[in-house]
Amino acid sequence: MKFFISIILTALICFASALYLPWWSIAPMSFLVAVLIPQRPGKAFLSGFLALFLLWGGLSFWISYQNEHLLAHKMSMLILKMDNPYLLILVTALIGGLVAALAALSGSYLRKTK
Amino acid sequence: MRIVPFLLATAITTGLVITLNTRLPLAGSEAPAFGKFLSPQHGFWQNAESANYDFTTDLKFPQLKGKVSVYLDERLVPHIFADQENDAYFVQGYLHARFRLWQMELQTYAAAGRVSEIIGEKGLTHDREFRRLGMVYAAEIALKETEKDPVLLAECDAYTAGINAFIDGLTESSLPVEYKLIGHKPEHWSNIKTSLFLKYMSYDLASHDDDFELTNAKSYFSADDFTKLFPAVQDSLDPIIPKGTVFEKQKVFPVAPIAVDSIYFNSKALVVSENEKADRENGSNNWAVSGKKTKSGSPILCNDPHLALNLPSLWYELQISAPGFNAYGVSFPGAPGVIIGYNDSCAFGFTNGGRDVRDYYEIKFNNDKRAQYWFNGAWQNTRFRVDTIKIKGKPDFIDSVAYVLLGNDWCPVMYDKSFGGGRATGDKNYAVRWKANDPSNELKIFNMLNHAKNYADYSAAVTNLHTPGQNCVFACKTGDIAIRTQGEWPAKWKGQGDFIMPGTDTSYLWQGMIPQDEVPFQYNPERGFVSSANQKPVDETYPYYIGRDYPPYRGQLINRRLNTMNNISPQDMMQLQTDNYDLFAETAMPLFLKNMKESELDANQKKYYDLLRNWNLRDDVGSKGATIFEVLWSNFADTVYGDEYAKAPKVIMRPFESTLVEALLKDSAYSFLDNINTPQKETLADEVTAAFKKSSAHLQQLEKDGKLDWEKFKATRIAHLAKLAPFSRMNLAAPGGTHTINATRSDHGPSWRMVISLTAQTEAYGVYPGGQSGNPGSKYCDNFVDQWVAGKYYSLWMMTKSESSDQRVKWKMNFDH
Numbered sequence: 059m060k061f062f063i064s065i066i067l068t069a070l071i072c073f074a075s076a077l078y079l080p081w082w083s084i085a086p087m088s089f090l091v092a093v094l095i096p097q098r099p100g101k102a103f104l105s106g107f108l109a110l111f112l113l114w115g116g117l118s119f120w121i122s123y124q125n126e127h128l129l130a131h132k133m134s135m136l137i138l139k140m141d142n143p144y145l146l147i148l149v150t151a152l153i154g155g156l157v158a159a160l161a162a163l164s165g166s167y168l169r170k171t172k
Numbered sequence: 173m174r175i176v177p178f179l180l181a182t183a184i185t186t187g188l189v190i191t192l193n194t195r196l197p198l199a200g201s202e203a204p205a206f207g208k209f210l211s212p213q214h215g216f217w218q219n220a221e222s223a224n225y226d227f228t229t230d231l232k233f234p235q236l237k238g239k240v241s242v243y244l245d246e247r248l249v250p251h252i253f254a255d256q257e258n259d260a261y262f263v264q265g266y267l268h269a270r271f272r273l274w275q276m277e278l279q280t281y282a283a284a285g286r287v288s289e290i291i292g293e294k295g296l297t298h299d300r301e302f303r304r305l306g307m308v309y310a311a312e313i314a315l316k317e318t319e320k321d322p323v324l325l326a327e328c329d330a331y332t333a334g335i336n337a338f339i340d341g342l343t344e345s346s347l348p349v350e351y352k353l354i355g356h357k358p359e360h361w362s363n364i365k366t367s368l369f370l371k372y373m374s375y376d377l378a379s380h381d382d383d384f385e386l387t388n389a390k391s392y393f394s395a396d397d398f399t400k401l402f403p404a405v406q407d408s409l410d411p412i413i414p415k416g417t418v419f420e421k422q423k424v425f426p427v428a429p430i431a432v433d434s435i436y437f438n439s440k441a442l443v444v445s446e447n448e449k450a451d452r453e454n455g456s457n458n459w460a461v462s463g464k465k466t467k468s469g470s471p472i473l474c475n476d477p478h479l480a481l482n483l484p485s486l487w488y489e490l491q492i493s494a495p496g497f498n499a500y501g502v503s504f505p506g507a508p509g510v511i512i513g514y515n516d517s518c519a520f521g522f523t524n525g526g527r528d529v530r531d532y533y534e535i536k537f538n539n540d541k542r543a544q545y546w547f548n549g550a551w552q553n554t555r556f557r558v559d560t561i562k563i564k565g566k567p568d569f570i571d572s573v574a575y576v577l578l579g580n581d582w583c584p585v586m587y588d589k590s591f592g593g594g595r596a597t598g599d600k601n602y603a604v605r606w607k608a609n610d611p612s613n614e615l616k617i618f619n620m621l622n623h624a625k626n627y628a629d630y631s632a633a634v635t636n637l638h639t640p641g642q643n644c645v646f647a648c649k650t651g652d653i654a655i656r657t658q659g660e661w662p663a664k665w666k667g668q669g670d671f672i673m674p675g676t677d678t679s680y681l682w683q684g685m686i687p688q689d690e691v692p693f694q695y696n697p698e699r700g701f702v703s704s705a706n707q708k709p710v711d712e713t714y715p716y717y718i719g720r721d722y723p724p725y726r727g728q729l730i731n732r733r734l735n736t737m738n739n740i741s742p743q744d745m746m747q748l749q750t751d752n753y754d755l756f757a758e759t760a761m762p763l764f765l766k767n768m769k770e771s772e773l774d775a776n777q778k779k780y781y782d783l784l785r786n787w788n789l790r791d792d793v794g795s796k797g798a799t800i801f802e803v804l805w806s807n808f809a810d811t812v813y814g815d816e817y818a819k820a821p822k823v824i825m826r827p828f829e830s831t832l833v834e835a836l837l838k839d840s841a842y843s844f845l846d847n848i849n850t851p852q853k854e855t856l857a858d859e860v861t862a863a864f865k866k867s868s869a870h871l872q873q874l875e876k877d878g879k880l881d882w883e884k885f886k887a888t889r890i891a892h893l894a895k896l897a898p899f900s901r902m903n904l905a906a907p908g909g910t911h912t913i914n915a916t917r918s919d920h921g922p923s924w925r926m927v928i929s930l931t932a933q934t935e936a937y938g939v940y941p942g943g944q945s946g947n948p949g950s951k952y953c954d955n956f957v958d959q960w961v962a963g964k965y966y967s968l969w970m971m972t973k974s975e976s977s978d979q980r981v982k983w984k985m986n987f988d989h
Contacts, residue, residue, distance in 0.1 A: 081208050085186075124220075124224070126951070160181060
């Protein structure tokens with residue numbers, strides 16, 4: 059249960075904070091959730107990762123879908139040197155997930171007594 | 173708390189965030205900061221505009237005096253209805269920035285010689301070149317002229333305020349994607365940027381010169397050969413102002429200096445030159461036919477300016493309606509008003525005048541400090557303009573440019589010991605006298621044309637145009653048609669400014685300008701049409717020297733067609749604008765067909781020769797003959813001139829295509845045909861056959877690569893301004909070529925095609941190769957391209973306010989104070 063609440067809370071808080079704060083606010087926010095909802099480091103890492111993987115992946119997919127993937131086609135050629143919008147969405151999700159996962163891991167170590 | 177893992181994990185997290193928030197070097201350039209760039213709420217995803225994006229919005233700006241309603245139609249063309257004229261310019265500025273900010277910024281940075289601020293040291297040569305030509309100096313002078321005119325100043329102020337209103341509303345996430353890619357932030361607009369943009373157009377249209385190249389050619393070739401290679405007269409010329417026209421009595425009499433032959437014409441001093449220049453082929457077509465030649469009985473005006481093709485396009489289409497006027501057409505993102513278009517009374521368009529208004533003088537300084545220069549028998553004091561060029565990631569570069577007073581004009585010493593620009597040898601100093609550095613007020617023309625009601629208004633408007641000089645075409649609902657070869661042109665003696673000139677006294681300076689009443693024009697001519705296509709504007713009876721560098725073929729063909737056309741409809745005009753018939757090929761082909769030694773060709777060569785022989789002289793899609801002709805011509809010119817040019821200086825003038833064709837049609841024993849490296853004397857037939865054999869090898873390779881079809885060989889592309897291939901449109905199946913009326917080359921061509929039939933209810937058509945939005949993430953960024961490639965047009969809608977519920981209106985933007 060804690061695991062799912064962490065994921066949802068992290069995703070929500072990160073989404074809200076990014077409306078007003080720079081992109082890297084996802085790190086302190088994921089950290090904060092991991093501090094508030096203590097989990098084992100492995101679980102915290104995974105919940106942080108999944109939260110932002112889903113948030114960034116979901117948002118970029120939704121935006122790109124509405125855009126008929128027009129920009130993602132061009133941008134994947136530019137950045138990944140191959141025409142693959144879904145790969146670009148995956149890369150986006152992975153990067154968001156990785157940052158949040160590491161931040162959540164840090165947070166869990168702060169709370170962990172043993 | 174587990175202190176060690178905590179610290180370790182926190183350090184890794186922080187390190188990752190910092191890395192993802194930093195622009196890092198990648199493959200020779202800089203990658204965006206990936207965290208910021210990929211964040212769906214901050215980065216490029218935010219620029220992925222929904223296909224169903226709703227542009228409707230309500231905006232409030234205290235700068236406005238009244239209400240402005242903007243109706244965006246299905247092509248995203250804004251129809252601006254303002255209660256106050258200057259409010260319309262505010263909104264125009266806002267919309268230009270809303271849809272084209274990045275391009276406006278890039279172009280004005282380029283004009284101001286500030287590219288290094290964005291791209292670092294590799295922009296420095298460009299920046300120094302532009303500043304030394306006097307671009308910023310010229311823009312400052314132009315702005316002073318604008319500021320003297322309260323009407324224009326208010327127009328510019330409103331336009332600038334509109335741009336800044338948009339910039340101030342930008343957030344990190346709403347920045348155009350190009351800024352996110354290169355890590356740059358927009359700066360505020362100011363009136364000087366509008367001036368800089370207009371000077372950038374002057375650079376594009378009126379900075380071309382071959383003075384260094386011709387000086388080298390003159391030094392290298394004998395006088396006799398030089399005259400043959402660079403004749404002042406074209407046989408095929410059909411001038412804009414028809415032959416036989418009687419000109420105004422000459423009032424300015426430029427006199428060549430004493431000893432001009434020995435010091436100037438026959439001087440063998442070499443210069444070096446290898447820099448980039450504005451494109452010679454920056455040309456265009458325009459014409460107007462009178463009602464007696466049209467089906468409707470009303471005049472039709474047509475214009476298609478040929479310029480470099482880019483995304484975002486140079487043009488932004490719009491309608492501006494305010495009390496006192498109502499204009500539709502294309503505008504420059506960077507300047508207020510409609511540039512080419514029509515209003516409720518008349519239509520107007522331009523082609524480039526293309527005369528040489530940029531000349532060089534060799535300056536003698538007292539020493540390397542350049543504090544004094546020798547002029548009229550005494551040492552004179554230099555002025556310095558010190559330019560601080562900011563370079564991204566490097567210390568500033570300080571460039572001090574000497575200005576010398578030549579007659580009444582302070583001219584920048586563009587090339588000297590510190591800056592050769594690939595052009596000067598370094599031990600010599602060349603001051604540039606460029607007409608665009610003189611005071612003038614180009615914006616006034618467009619303001620007046622937008623308001624023009626009749627021929628008198630048009631004349632009063634265009635005579636304000638000094639530089640870049642343009643052939644201004646006009647047609648009016650009253651039935652009038654006109655063309656004026658407008659500009660403030662230096663009155664030159666024959667040959668003045670063709671080569672680098674001595675700059676040690678007044679004798680070689682421009683001696684005055686051609687008076688405005690001696691500028692040739694046509695008003696309702698008997699033949700029922702006026703036209704221009706950058707050909708030489710007048711024949712040899714015109715009293716002033718106007719140079720030799722004009723393309724003859726498009727103009728000749730347009731006149732040939734218009735002469736025979738009657739009962740013309742707008743559709744006929746669209747067909748003419750997109751005509752792919754190649755008059756140059758028509759002229760040159762008989763030389764090939766008559767002189768080919770067919771018996772010497774092998775089976776493969778014969779195959780290409782048959783394709784050439786059966787070619788219909790059209791640069792159409794799928795044409796193989798067009799490719800064969802193009803390859804053959806280039807090999808033929810090389811075969812004829814290659815031996816003579818083999819030991820020439822690296823940068824030297826090559827003869828124009830028309831020169832070689834006309835010479836051979838007159839004299840099949842043209843002296844350059846002989847290869848000077850062989851004992852025997854080559855004939856025209858030898859050279860034609862040799863060139864064809866050489867071409868066949870190249871053609872075979874092209875055929876293997878699947879590029880024998882004309883459009884594949886030519887591969888027209890519309891490159892993104894930042895040269896990013898995925899943001900560009902490559903390999904378009906576009907017909908046309910350099911010499912066809914549809915002058916679509918590989919990266920250059922009709923940048924806006926317009927046909928306006930001035931019937932009671934104006935019938936207007938237009939298309940440009942781009943889209944209204946500059947955002948590569950918008951479906952409106954290039955949605956006109958396919959229509960343009962196919963030679964099709966959009967119907968242009970001069971909306972009235974009562975049509976606000978018309979189904980073509982898709983969105984509405986309300987601006988209020």
